[in-house]
Amino acid sequence: MSTKDFLFELGTEELPPGALLTLSDALGKSIESQLKDAQLSYTGIELFAAPRRLAVIISALDAQQPDRSIEKRGPSAKAPEQAAKGFAGSCGVSLEDLEIEATDKGDYYVYRGTEEGKATSELLPAILETALAGLPIPKRMRWAASRMEFVRPVKWIVALLGDEVLNCSLLGIESGRKSRGHRFHYPHDIELINAKDYAEALLNTGKVVASFEARKEMIRSQVLAEAARIGGTAEIDEDLLDEVCALNEWPVALAGRFEERFLEVPEQVLILSMKENQKYFHLVDSNNKLMPYFITISNIESKDPQQVIAGNEKVIRPRLADAAFFFETDKKAPLINRLEKLKSVVFQNELGTVAAKAERIEATAKQIAAKIGGNVEFASRASLLAKCDLLTDTVYEFTELQGLMGYHFALHDGEETEVAQAIYEQYMPKFAGDDLPATKTGIAVALADRLDTLVGLFAINQPPTGSKDPFALRRAALGVLRIIVEHELDLDLKELLSIAASNYSDLPALDNAAEQVFEFMLERFRFWFEEEGISAEIYLSVHEVRPSKPLDFVRRARAVSKFLELESAASLVAGNKRVANILAKLESPVTAVIDQSLLSDAAEIELGSALVNLQSAVSTMTAAGDYQGALQSLADLRTPIDRFFEEVRVMADEEQIRNNRLAVLSQLHALFYGIADISKLA
Incomplete structure (x- = not known):
């Protein structure tokens, strides 16, 4: 099957920087999902996001859907001929083209055929429209006389399937092959031939770094280089880096300076003022102390960068002066x-x-x-x-x-x-x-x-x-x-x-x-x-016993998690489930005191003796919070428990024997329940 690269670019006024990545990811995921539903294959998808554009390139996209086999069951073969003809007509065939299929409920008319796949060019406009309509935009806006709504006014749309324009109209704009360059460096149209030319054409001709990640790393390396030139280290906050990346198409890092007197103010105040108000990166020295410098990201490559730096220094001065004034004023009155x-x-x-x-x-x-x-x-x-x-x-x-x-x-x-x-x-x-x-x-x-x-x-x-x-x-x-x-x-x-x-x-x-x-x-x-x-079942097993000390709760859960790694765990869990089920059916609780003289079968003697031998040690470990050790000791009960349920009839006819065997189970349950309700485990 033939394939073509597909490029879609939505050009707008400046998009909200905090929403840029979210919009880009949502656009890409929606298109991917719809292509999958349409059974259209491709080799890769690449997203682009810049202040004035969202773009998607889909590589080697199928030019057409694959043909699809269709099978429809119609009326019973005993139905009136008119009904059968009606079914055939709904399938676009004559009665002779239908097959009769035998089922356990009788013979039925069946249509089997092949639905020819649609051309990708027919499907893409609706896919794009659905993707744009589903973007997570809390508040949409209208512009000019248009009735269309989007997060910002839409200015152009590029849609290229191979080297041909995909004709469609989205948000009131007809698609074409013309993108636009940087608002200041190249405020002109850029005619695109195909998807592969997109990033390079915008970069070399339009002075736009379309890839968010490429632009982000470009900013990072520039900031680090400027900091090294000054002799400091730039503290790069990832959220701030994302924000300035979303604000710039052609980023240029420039370093400025502020007065050292401001360093008397707690550095967190200065850093926050630079970060929140001006979107500046701050610098620290070898002792991790704030330096009187900042790095700003400009959206233009100025012929006179010193003028840009001076402008930023002029803006930051009153901001820091306000911070210093607030701090000095607040110190005059004790907290x-x-x-x-x-x-x-x-x-x-x-x-x-x-x-x-x-x-x-x-x-x-x-x-x-x-x-x-x-x-x-x-x-x-x-x-x-x-x-x-x-x-x-x-x-x-x-x-x-x-x-x-x-x-x-x-x-x-x-x-x-x-x-x-x-x-x-x-x-x-x-x-x-x-x-x-x-x-x-x-x-x-x-x-x-x-x-x-x-x-x-x-x-x-x-x-x-x-x-x-x-x-x-x-x-x-x-x-x-x-x-x-x-x-x-x-x-x-x-x-x-x-x-x-x-x-x-x-x-x-x-x-x-x-x-x-x-x-x-x-x-x-x-x-x-x-x-x-740690699984929900482990949480529930501990939650059942309601330990009121958080540290104790966590230690129990971690011990149960380790217990489940033991070879004997599955058998012990199953045994505890049986014990819990038996005890739950009793009309009144039974004592956990075992009368050794009433133990007669070898299996119940073995389990009763094992419980007596373990009770003191397990209780001591449980009281000390050594739940892992206690469960490790209880793991030795696997064989006696399995043998007990294989050989002993708990609900014996004689009341004393029955109650004593129930006491054995009650004590067994109590030893485990002192840590967690093991019967809750899967």
């Missing part, structure tokens, strides 16, 4: 002076002010600090100061710096270093994989803050629902679990939630809030374990 003003800042209508939250955090953090061997006075002070930087001008201007600015202001005020550090650490971890608080005071405050929010929101009946989680309670719950588990803290979650709940009163669902949050947080382990490669 603690802002605590009173927090009484006028609402945290949540039903949960009161931020000042009230700070007091609740203090009460909980003090108890947590005592439990983990921290300094209670530090925890108290850090809790009261934790939210005070929210009222500083610096944080008002740069909200991402909350906590960090509190740290700097606390040090300036002469607070203890660990207290200042805890103010910064209270928000850790901010996201999956983020660092955890390192100090015990920071741990106490971070846990208390999250627990307060979780209990409070549940107590006013505002838990997360579906995809809606405005207070980021799922993230808060995972943060609590990570802090406790990764710092190996022997903390009881139920106890902590009870402490947090005791700081509230008169909330509609307060009585059940702690228990609801506990169950909500245990559910977070399901997703935690998915990332570790």
Whole structure:
């Protein structure tokens, strides 16, 4: 079958930089999916994304769909002839062309034929239209007198199948072979002959680097080269790199300088101002200290680059001056002076002010600090100061710096270093994989803050629902679990939630809030374990016994995961399932005390003796948290359990014998259940 390369380019006004990659990926995936559905093969697909264009090149695309065999069953052979003729007519054939097929329900008319595949040129316009209509665009716009809608006004469309234009009309624009060059370097049409010429023609003639990845690496290498020329190291934030890549078609890195006096301001303030406001890359020296330089990416190759640099230096100066002014002004009043003003800042209508939250955090953090061997006075002070930087001008201007600015202001005020550090650490971890608080005071405050929010929101009946989680309670719950588990803290979650709940009163669902949050947080382990490669069945087996200490929960799950690697695991799981099923059918629970004198069959004597021998050691290991060791010991029960179920009739006629055998099973179940409900495993 013959093949042709296909090029599609959508030319627009400047696309939103934050959405460029998303739009490009969605366009490519939609086209790929539709080509697959149409049974059109190709050897490769390449995506291009630049500020004013989205493009796709499909290599060696089939010129036509393959023919398709068709089989349709019609009416019964006993049906009236008119019905058979009607069926034949619907298939485009005469009655003589139909076959009769024998089935277990009788003979039926059948049509078998071949449907000729359509030309790719006939299918592509609808494929493109569907792909564009399905792009993830939250808010579409109209332009000029057009009734068409897209994320930005559409200016041109290129559609080439081989070296011929694919005639179609999309978003009110007729397709052609003319693309456009750089808005300033080459503001002219570029006539394309075929898909293979696309990237090279735009690069050499139009001064446009169409490939997002190529442009991104071009920017990266230029930034690193400029930094090396100055004698520093560029700190390249990948999100910022993506953003400037989406803003430039012909990127040129230029280095500028700002006044060294600004380095007296905390470097995070300067970095954030350069990154967020100006899209600049910052530089650090060999000691990882901020240097008074920045690197900007220009969209033109200027004949006088110094003029461009001077313009950027002129723009950044007042930005950094504002940051310096805010910082110096904020230092004039101690953080603690802002605590009173927090009484006028609402945290949540039903949960009161931020000042009230700070007091609740203090009460909980003090108890947590005592439990983990921290300094209670530090925890108290850090809790009261934790939210005070929210009222500083610096944080008002740069909200991402909350906590960090509190740290700097606390040090300036002469607070203890660990207290200042805890103010910064209270928000850790901010996201999956983020660092955890390192100090015990920071741990106490971070846990208390999250627990307060979780209990409070549940107590006013505002838990997360579906995809809606405005207070980021799922993230808060995972943060609590990570802090406790990764710092190996022997903390009881139920106890902590009870402490947090005791700081509230008169909330509609307060009585059940702690228990609801506990169950909500245990559910977070399901997703935690998915990332570790631990199955849902293992999670459920541990969840069944409801361990209230997060560290204990994780240790149990990991032990069960290791247990399943044992050769005897499958047999032991099956045995536990049988035990669980038998015990579940009893009208009343049975004792787990075995009367050895009532054991008569060799198999039950063997299992009963094995249980007696193991009980003390397994109980000791379980109490010490050595769940892997306990399960390893219980694995020795495989043969006695298998033999017991093969040779012993549990539900014996004699009541004493029956109850004693049930006691054997009950004790067996209890030993495993002390770790997890093994019967839940697949």
